[in-house]
Amino acid sequence: MRVKKYTLLVLLSLFTISVGAQKLSKFRIFDSLEIARKILCCKNVKTELPDNCPTSFMVALNQYPELQYKVIHFKHTTIKTTLNCRPTFASSFKAAANRVYIIRINNSPSFEGVKMYAVPFQARIGIYGHEIAHIADYSQMNTWQLISTGLHYLYIKGKRNIEHRVEEIAFDHGFGLYIYQWTHFLYTKSGSTERYLNHKSKIYYKPKDVLIKLDKIFSEDDENLITTF
Numbered sequence: 001m002r003v004k005k006y007t008l009l010v011l012l013s014l015f016t017i018s019v020g021a022q023k024l025s026k027f028r029i030f031d032s033l034e035i036a037r038k039i040l041c042c043k044n045v046k047t048e049l050p051d052n053c054p055t056s057f058m059v060a061l062n063q064y065p066e067l068q069y070k071v072i073h074f075k076h077t078t079i080k081t082t083l084n085c086r087p088t089f090a091s092s093f094k095a096a097a098n099r100v101y102i103i104r105i106n107n108s109p110s111f112e113g114v115k116m117y118a119v120p121f122q123a124r125i126g127i128y129g130h131e132i133a134h135i136a137d138y139s140q141m142n143t144w145q146l147i148s149t150g151l152h153y154l155y156i157k158g159k160r161n162i163e164h165r166v167e168e169i170a171f172d173h174g175f176g177l178y179i180y181q182w183t184h185f186l187y188t189k190s191g192s193t194e195r196y197l198n199h200k201s202k203i204y205y206k207p208k209d210v211l212i213k214l215d216k217i218f219s220e221d222d223e224n225l226i227t228t229f
Helices: 002-014 032-040 055-061 121-138 143-152 156-172 176-188 194-201 207-220 222-228
Strands: 071-077 083-087 100-106
Touching: 055 121, 083 121, 100 121, 121 156, 121 176, 143 156, 156 176, 176 194, 176 207
Parallel strands: 071 100
Antiparallel strands: 083 100
16 A cells, blocks of 8 residues: 555656646645636736746645735845745734735855756745745734744754744645655755755755655545545
């Protein structure tokens, strides 16, 4: 049975964008045609986004209907990771419904990790799905909770706890396979330095950790998967 599950995992990874979405509890394959239709009309119904908003981001955002009217902007700057997300300083003191969020994308020429332009499309969906999960998390916090979260980022254990919690939010929204593709790319094909990868492994799930979670999801939804295929 385990061989069957991992074989199915590999097959689904190869066909994730072209296959229709399956309504399973924590496992989804996003329907690119349906999402493309929504992207075309997103300026009328979606959040306030820049004109050059990447398609992979819109595919990920589509899985968070509760964030439909959030204001999200992009900024290219020098940071210590591929990208991150946070509320603006001023809006942190406002009610959650009135906050503005910034996704910062690394453009440092000396960055030891991987730049977004080098990340494959499906892996990009995974990392955007994770960052949007931060917005979902922040949206449930008041100002004092945001401040407490910021303080937790000052030490490794606190940051790891937050990032693992956010990863679970992304899993709950169906990003398991895409997060695996992101982590697999990062650790095996990105060309990131060993120092950078060692640091990331102390905070985020590694590919094997994601596979363990996917195996659990497959176990929970095994009957549904058999019926579907």
